[in-house]
Amino acid sequence: MGIKILQDECVGCTLCVGACPFDAIDMIDSKAVMNDNCTNCGACVDACNFGAIIKEESQMKQMDITQYKDVWVFAEQRDGQLMDVAAELLGEGRRLAEEVGCELSAVLLGEDVRDLTDELFAYGADKVYISEGEHLKQYTTDGYTKVLSKMVEEYKPEIVLFGATHIGRDLAPRVAARVDTGLTADCTKLEIDPEEKGLMQTRPAFGGNIMATIICPKHRPQMATVRPGVMERAEKSGKREDQELIEFKNDVTEEDIRIKILDVVKAGKASVNIVDSEVIVSGGRGLEKPEGFELLQTLADKLGGVVGASRAAVESEWIDHDHQVGQTGKTVRPELYIACGISGSVQHRAGMAESGQIVAVNNDPEAPIFSVADYGIVGDLNDVIPKMIKAYREKV
Amino acid sequence: MKIIVCIKQVPDTNEVKIDPVKGTLIREGVPSILNPDDKAALEEALRVKDQHPDTHITVMTMGPPQAEEVLIEGVAMGADEGILLSDRAFSGADTWATSNTLAKAIEKIGRYDIIFCGRQAIDGDTAQVGPQIGERLGIPQVSYVEKFYLEEGKIRVHRALEDGYEVIEGQSPILLTTIKELNEARYPSIPGIMRAYREDCIKVWTYEDLDIPSTDIGLDGSPTQVKRSFTPEQKGAGEMLEGTTDEKVGSLVQKLQEKNLI
């Protein structure tokens, strides 16, 4: 089953070896042989000019997928507030629904959450399915899985989207398993295949080193979780035509819920560990004074990140050593590193050169930091950073 | 008390590089490690055993023959035995098929009180296998466990939320997925390593050993498939932004938003 290399047809040209992103093909005695790294992605099938590599048909269980219609969005709510990601998914869901030519629905579970339905309609849902009950007030795996699975089985949506929140990532796999379908996690891009009309779910793997596009051809619904902050929010507009609120009666009882939630604790921001942060706004000698870090902290807060520092700033006692990035500080690899007033000595660069994207702000155009930056701004950081804060606020 | 810990051998994705010419993964020289979230899962089980020495811990993994290494590491850390599920028939599996296979093996073991799984693997990053094993076995689950307490047979955990945590009480049988912040894992001890290699601690189960239909495993048991893989755009040289400060800032913010960084 899966990808097969037909030894008789193989001429040993090695094109497939080069095409494979997983190093899964070895040449043994001038013939291509598959090893255990194969993920059945099919890149080799496309690469072979001699028809020597085929994708075998699988013996999978069949499901009548034509019965399934509509795009569903799990409208996650906590304490009666709709999560931002729900609005983002409705925005994306609308786009997908248009392409498929079907309707967009939101699914709302909870207790006394009826007033959220207006918001969901405003975000563009054609239908809102609501199921309420005292045992749905707080999220539990057992309660929500039971209700959502039954709803899926009854109404047969074609696509179901969840936010990849701690709740979404707990609920979605359980539901997918219960209704016997496929789930793709942390999608960064969703598209409809123009030919097959299926959902193409693109997501990062191998720590982001590779992107994979996943499909769920023979099972329905096609389920996906999407990271918050990735898709664009839906615009809030007025009511659409034919909006429908559908009540779903659930029969969740206390016995169904096999765990007990004793307490919910909201925590403040934990102490700084810059190594784990995805966004770091870092300051150096160019700040000229310790108060400069307050400015950077404001930007960091806006971006959901933390503040870092160069050795010069730490030694001037403008900030604690915990924040130091570099040879004698910490090595960091955030997705975004913004270096402000940092010249970029080889020591500092050793601590941050592997960051995803590097932005440098410095009034010296010759500063070495620019050699590792993806984006450089030559200017006074006391001018640039406030403008960045303002521009970010406006865009969001 | 009987604990089963599901673990995975993964490439150290921090060390994986992309070949700039071919645009493919360079896996050569990339060390294989025990997945960090799984290590936390095992460490927590070992701490239970530290407190209650008659606890029995089985570590289990599905993978190619070399995945035995992480089972050895687990036994060297203190687990009692390791089970390797290895068969060509299992390969090509997505999370549903993988969890089917692991769940079947757990059923074959029979009795268990707690199943510890790491929240997610650093190569797949899906966080799906744990919950799907739970569903397959029909047992309750709690994910994102960042603290675990076992007091007089009662299980109490802290489940991490984005902005805090929930305190949850449960009882066995139960499946818990752990995050690496849960604890600091011990190293394998040197006597443990010697024991793991000298004594027969690892069993290998193949497709023949599990009573499972071929449509539930491997490629055939996978509702999702990879349509294609590609490497994300590599970084080119940096760009110095032009114009007035306002223009530069505007341009920067726009570019960063396009890349979903802010």
Next chain:
Amino acid sequence: MNFNLSKEHKMIQKTFASFTKNEVEPIAAEVDENERFPSETVEKMKRFGMMGIAVPREYGGAGADELAYALAVEELSKACATTGVILSAHSSLGCWPILKFGTEAQKEKYLKPMASGEKLGAFGLTEPNAGTDAASQQTVAVLEGDHYRINGSKIFITNGGEADTYIIFAMTEPSKGLKGITAFIVESDTPGFTIGKKEKKLGIKGSATTELVFKNMMIPKENLLGKEGKGFKIAMQTLDGGRIGIAAQALGIAEGAMEKTVQYVKEREQFNRPIGKFQGLQFMMADMETQIQAAKLMVYQAAAAKAEGKPYGKLAAMAKLYASETAMEVTTKAVQLHGGYGYTSDYPIERMMRDAKITEIYEGTSEVQKMVVAADILR
């Protein structure tokens, strides 16, 4: 001829590499700067059964072999030569003589706690007037009834003041010269035993190097190790194996310096390119790498020979001689390749150079190693 490490050896190596990266490396600079004995690291090593690697299971050890132990010292020394020598002195010089020459009672009482890491070991042979000329012992031990009265002093003792169990050498029959030397097991809290001067050193600053002072110290007969008059032989045989540990330490230092240097020359740019692109420097580094590889094979061969019960004296001497010279040369060049930055304490490389020097001196100077090799070839 199999040049591959077994799976067990690889896992032990991997474990020590991980341990070194997470527990040893982060504090290495501070340990050196404060000349502080890293007791917390020793405590951790005890926890993971790392203090009795080559001691058999029945005496509380891990039951691994000399090669595993050499790999351990090598890995530790890549980040911190101090930590490497603490383990080396404890294992080769403290545990091994008791394992080889001790009675069952002595093994039970002293070897087991050392193998488990409960107690730390040390070896006291060197005196102010007895270095390379080790036979010129002036510490005397006189039998009085059930005890030996020991008077004298030792200097430059690694783990001095931190150890619990010391292997001490003293003259029981001054007239017999080197055949009058006897070995004793001495507990740190024995009355009459005090720790004297603690040395301030060029390198391995975190390692405790002290004077031991014996003033009418009474040691029970049961603590005589081996036989009266056999002490010198015990010392020499112990050092024969101990030099494998030091050779591994030197190898680790060289490798650690090389790794940092490779990284640095890729990052540091002058004349618009990484300095690693200049052929002159490339040739230097090729030489360094070749030396390291040669040293590695010699260390592993000596360790494997001892593990397999084959003769290893000459191999160990050659390994120590070559590895220590390699460590000194490689670290010196490494500082050079780091330029001005390498001279500062921002980079670990100057410490590695300072640490390397001692490997050419202790546990038998390079000159002694040459004496050993020559004696073997010309016998």
